[in-house]
Amino acid sequence: MISPFKFASIPQIIFGAGKRNELYNIIPKFGNEVLFVIGGSSLYQSGKWNEMTAMLENKAINFSSISISSEPSPRLIDDTVAKFRNKNLKLIVAIGGGSVIDAGKAVSAMLTKNESIKNYLEGVGNKIHDGKKIPYIAIPTTSGTGSEATKNAVITEVGPKGFKKSLRHDNLVPNMAIIDPELMISCPQSVSAACGMDAFTQLLESYISSKASLMTDALAFSGMKYLSENILLACSDGASDVNVRSGMAYGSLMSGITLANAGLGIVHGLASPIGGIFKIPHGVVCGTLLFEATKMNIEILQKLGSKGKLSLRKHAQIGALLSGKYQLEESKINEYCMKLIKTLEKWTNELEIDRLGKYGIEFKDVDKIVERAELKNNPANLSKENIKDIVLNRI
């Protein structure tokens, strides 16, 4: 039986080394007044931003730019929108990591409104965004959040009453995503590692999600194949190999499409409160929790007997993939589940993903985190105790 499913729109995708250069022919189709939202450093340092501005000037494209150096706060979005509201912008283009892509998405959506983004954030404000926006093109420079393909922008307010909440609407999927693996070559090792683990988390969580469909399964499986083949290389010898970066970029793109349509699990259900209360990169939270969360999910599913079988089978399918096998032998379900756990543990260690303690999170904070955690579409119905154990093991 094929379960019913919904699948939202995806952006037009242009994927390939050097494809960022198609931008100059695409912009005029939208209009000649563009705002670029760009990242803090690597785009400058690599010389690519200079190249791009020269091309934009050469093509007589009117553009402004703003630079974002941290996860976007409501204040940052509101201030940016206030500054550009009367500029008659025809297009927003964001080039950067997940924070930059989310910031660009939020700015494009809020330019059509006359009030603070806080009013429209899920669980914060009480208004629902109507999806009206200035057209938006996302160009990621990390392989991580997959935000170039999603319909939400994550906005963060850090502090004791902090939050990490989404502005969300089907129509906020970017009009276009240009995925150019050359832009990822300058991404530092620790960022590539955390982002890569985040992307794998998104793929695995959407694959085992209670909301998964055949379509998301096909794309998540394909994404995990290429991401798993390249993640260690991207953070070592292969960091400047465009083929390796292509594999990571493809996996990340798939993760955005699948999470938007199948949802996520306990790792992301913990990432919201942790990232809201503490200043810690989202990729590190996901990367550090994935191995323990997967181990816990498998343990709980194994205890369920026949009820947990279908979901265990999906975990095992990925264990098989990580063993280079596409065929899942029924007799080896436990063996392949173990392979999945062991591989994630190995990646966490080899990629030197930080523990939570490094960012000031202590044992005493765990109850507060667990209290605010959400299961989302996690395949196993974890108890508060189960969730606490996941976090405790990564302090």
Place this chain on the structure above:
Amino acid sequence: MISPFKFASIPQIIFGAGKRNELYNIIPKFGNEVLFVIGGSSLYQSGKWNEMTAMLENKAINFSSISISSEPSPRLIDDTVAKFRNKNLKLIVAIGGGSVIDAGKAVSAMLTKNESIKNYLEGVGNKIHDGKKIPYIAIPTTSGTGSEATKNAVITEVGPKGFKKSLRHDNLVPNMAIIDPELMISCPQSVSAACGMDAFTQLLESYISSKASLMTDALAFSGMKYLSENILLACSDGASDVNVRSGMAYGSLMSGITLANAGLGIVHGLASPIGGIFKIPHGVVCGTLLFEATKMNIEILQKLGSKGKLSLRKHAQIGALLSGKYQLEESKINEYCMKLIKTLEKWTNELEIDRLGKYGIEFKDVDKIVERAELKNNPANLSKENIKDIVLNRI
């Protein structure tokens, strides 16, 4: 190395038994003036159209309807558009087979223009459609063309100077596709067979296409898995089993997405001239040619040695899938290619797909057909002689 690729938008998808009923809540979001484009018979006979009109009246939705009983001609589209141009339509909904879905798509696009569709057909007119249209929802009742997910509408003029050409624009992808397998249960056996073979042709041709990408591969493979498991059942004992129809509907939907993004091969390159010159259902043309075309492709690729290896491997991968194996053993490439050929031959026979001769096509017509045939994105560079042999063997 991941080859560069582009992937166009897809419609919002709602998939599942009974999901047609979501339509009544969706229509008001577009507006209250709807044109339904529906098929000739089975929707009436099954009583489903009566059910639907009762619901529409109950919800006080203003609607008109037109019925289409053959592949849409330029005249049919022009006349329909003339009739409804001043009716201030807010939404077009088509419910039917591929011809009906294509007709709805063409009407939605031509309502924004003041001239004949002929002017905008590829290879016929010299104008390019700008993508402006009345919003459009496609609800297929056959599992065949996948038109609910494509950006083109095929328009047919039958006769000595006949053609089968497309109106095409990225923006003509339907806004939404509602795939309800219950609507396919009333589809007659011969139609299910021809449409199912068309969908499999589309999946296989896009999978082996020179324009295939990782994304289209993942979706085409998934579609072929479910289509191959259900095609014989859908035309026999399983015809009224909604699970069987779901598998077919899913395969067909995937075929639309993959053909729109990866292109097609020689079977569809022959379907255009054959369907233009002779009155023969599109599904029959594809279904009847697929086995011979695949055999020819494999023979030619085998002669290429190492140059044909990658493409042969993909043919073999599907042969393996049809043997219930996901793992492709390198030593078995020829064996699995043979399995693919043999399975297609078996389906052609068991599904009693008509030969071309039944529709008045004779040996003397073959040169004329081959002359107009296109290779499209066929993986093997077939000669005119090769193409002629494919057709001759199916007269």
